Amino acid sequence: MRSNNQKENQALTPMQKQAVLVCIVCALAALLTIGITLTMLKRGKNPTEQPGDSSIITPAPAPEGEEDISDHYQINQTSSALLTGTSDAGDAYQEQTLFIGDSNTVRLYASGLISLQQFCAKEGIGTSAALHEGIVTFKRDDNRYTIAQAVAKMKPRRVVIMLGTNDNGMNTEDFISNYTALVQAIQASYPYTDIIVNTVPPVPSNHSNYPNMDQTRIDDFNMALLTMCEQLGVKFLNSAEALKDANGYGNVDYYQSGDIHLKPAGLKVLLKYLRTHAYETEDRRPDTNNIPTRAEYTANPSSAVEAPSSSEEVSSSAVEEKTEYQAGYRVDKTGGGTLTCGNESGKSLTVKVTSAAQTVTVTAVPEDGYVFVKWSDGVTKRTRTDTNFDQNVDVTAVFAAASIQISSSGKAALGDSYTFKATLKGKYLDASSIRWYVNGSEVTQAAGKTTIKGEVDPSMLGGKFRVYATASYNDCTVTSNKLELTVSGAPSSSSSSTSSSGASSKEDKPASSKDETSASSKEDKPASSKEEKPASSSSNGTSESTGSSSKVEKPASSAASSKVEKPTSSSQSSSSSKVEKPASSKQEHTASSKEDEPATSKEEKSASSKAEASASKEAVN
Structure with missing residues (x-):
């Protein structure tokens, strides 16, 4: 009887069984949550961020039937040039950046994501055109500037270059050669800016509007760009990883259908990746004055950078209304020369401009052991003449040691x-x-x-x-x-x-x-220091x-410290360790004047x- 009661007590009621099951499920859920959290922390991500947050690099699912080429793109994660994840640097970081590129860069401006002063771009250009073609204009300036020249005038904190989509028909070696020349031109034109090379954007597997595009070639370009950045000492932004799907093509959600151009959603992902892979250094710019205003941009132009419209043109009489400006010129802090303007000279000169038509001519004079390199606004001639003033001028002369x-x-x-x-x-x-x-x-x-x-x-x-x-x-x-x-x-x-x-x-x-x-x-x-005197022999x-x-050696009247033989009128000495004493001047003159000796002084x-x-x-x- 006692035994039967114990067995009944050991059996669980249905309610108890249900409670145990709930506890097991909760424990499994907790373990799963902990595992996911630890995994995300190891990858440096914030587990509170939403799945759609662009700082989480999770490849999107690939369309059904799409070829998997994801293994083709291999980036050295330990490269010194590679920008890794950081906290969001914020809008200020983005606003201090000048964007250089082709149509996808133009779309950043057209979508209202960056300002007119933040881009130098033109639709359809490749690396060669970016290097040589004058595509940038400024208000009240009839000149057209190359990208490198424009960077010197705009004095940006940093530049982000995104080119290569229009070079897809080029081999990798030529592409890198052009790209290297462009980066070096910017470095020479304005050495105070940080240079970040962004990847060539990937393309979706369905790019029927541009059938000749090849994603594996784009991958080859980007892998070669990382090596180039290491060699040139600039940084590499691997934004391609944020724009790709699981198979290594561009995420279709970020592109127009059948196209290679990014939609606003893709452009926002790109900018988010830039801010969360920030490169922040000390500001090396000597000044940020006298930055000209970019000319008006017209959507879908043959040239992405247009000259001022007629409505913006300013008459000469309007310019004359402002009657006083300052033209400031100084020598770079590294020294190496002086400046001259008329009768004035020094390390720093300031000229008061009382008329827009006034002309100011300044010459950079290098010191011994130096050469003049350029002015901070990109002018490379030692003597510059500024006129047609509509604002203050503030430029720096750069010299370099040379011998x-x-x-x-x-x-x-x-x-x-x-x-x-x-x-x-x-x-x-x-x-x-x-x-x-x-x-x-x-x-x-x-x-x-x-x-x-x-x-x-x-x-x-x-x-x-x-x-x-x-x-x-x-x-x-x-x-x-x-x-x-x-x-x-x-x-x-x-x-x-x-x-x-x-x-x-x-x-x-x-x-x-x-x-x-x-x-x-x-x-x-x-x-x-003394005139040589002729001797008697x-x-x-x-x-x-x-x-x-x-x-x-002095003439030898006795043994000399080196061996010298002297000719005589009849014979020469057979011993090289002795020197014969001179005979009479008359005899020697007869013996040697015909052979060796000039007759007179x-x-x-x-x-x-x-x-x-x-x-x-x-x-x-």
């Missing part, structure tokens, strides 16, 4: 050769601008060469040759140090001399013979130098004059 140094080596002895070499320093100097000069005259056949070689021939004996080189950039010339090559004496049947063309050499000491052949190379110093000397000094001067006249021709091969 050329020459060195020499080899021998300056009769029949031997010597070499001069030029070394350039500074990113703006190019070897093609090198010019060589000998005794003040340009050696035209040596233009553009970093190394020149020459050979000493009899016509050069007795000559002095001052050698230097110049290099230039942007109408600025830098001059090298000067080296002097001196060849003294006259030819002799048994004479020899060796010398290095160093920067300086010791003073040549007088020898005991008239027939002396010596050579030296100096930097900005005369060949000798004929002898042969050798000159050797190591480094930057030369040693000349007058003849010696004549030979020296002729050699110097022909030196610039012979000094360079």
Whole structure:
């Protein structure tokens, strides 16, 4: 009886069974929620964000029957150029960005998502046209500017470039070559802006309106763009991952039917991705003044950037109503030069403009060891003239260090050769601008060469040759140090001399013979401080130098420190370690004047004059 009661107590009632089942279901739901939350946290996402939030990169389902090419696109997630997820940088980040591109960039403006001052774009352009074509205009300015030139005038905090859709028929190498040139042009035109290269937008699998588009080629372009960004030191925005479906094509919800152009929904996803993959750095811009106003944009024009409409044109009388502006010019904080305007000069100049028709001319003058690069608004000429004022002018002159140094080596002895070499320093100097000069005259056949070689021939004996080189950039010339090559004496049947063309050499000491052949190379110093005096006998000397000094042996009336042989009227000594003493001056004159020695000092001067006249021709091969 007791046993039966225990069994009844152990059995669960239907209500209890239902409660247990509910607890199990709740536990499973809790575990599932925890698992999803942990997964999202590992991916860096906020679990409170809605599924439609563009910061969550979840590929959309692909249309049925669509080919899966998702494995083709492989991006190095550890690349230093790749922008990774951040918190939303907000509207201010977006408003400080200038958007560069083609029709999809134009649509950002047409949809009211960015302002007129935030884009430089044209429908249908590719990378080549973006580099070379003047597509940007400004109010009250008849000029058309390339994108790089426009960036310099608009002085943006950062630029985002999105080009490539119209280059789909190009091979990857040519595409990257054009793109690289464009990025470098922007860097050179306005180095103070951050550059972000956005991916070429993907296309949906149904792009029947543009049947020649190839998504795998677009993927190839984008993978190559990441490598390019690493090499150029700019950032890569992988917005393609936010615009693709699960199969690797463009999400059909973001595109017009059968088209490759983004709808407003896709454009908003693009901008959201930009703000949540932000690149924020220190603002390096020297100024944000004097930014011109973009010209009116007309929807679907042959050119996306139109000149001012007739209703916006301002008459000259209206311009004259404002009678005072300020034109400010300054040298960049890195220095390197000064500015001149009329009789004024300095690191900073301010000119009061009292009439729109007034003309202000300012010249940027580089200091020694510098060249002028450009003005901050993109003008590359050293001397600029501003006129037709309708607002203040505030620009900065940018200079860069540059120099050329020459060195020499080899021998300056009769029949031997010597070499001069030029070394350039500074990113703006190019070897093609090198010019060589000998005794003040340009050696035209040596233009553009970093190394020149020459050979000493009899016509050069007795000559002095001052050698230097110049290099230039942007109408600025830098001059090298000067080296002097001196060849003294006259030819002799048994004479020899060796010398290095160093920067300086010791003073040549007088020898005991008239027939002396010596050579030296100096930097900005005369060949000798004392005049060489003829001796009473004929002898042969050798000159050797190591480094930057030369040693000349004195005439030997006793044993010399080097071996020198002297010819006589009847025989030569068979021993190279001894030097015969000179005979009488009369006998030596008879024995040697016909062979080696110039007759008089007058003849010696004549030979020296002729050699110097022909030196610039012979000094360079």
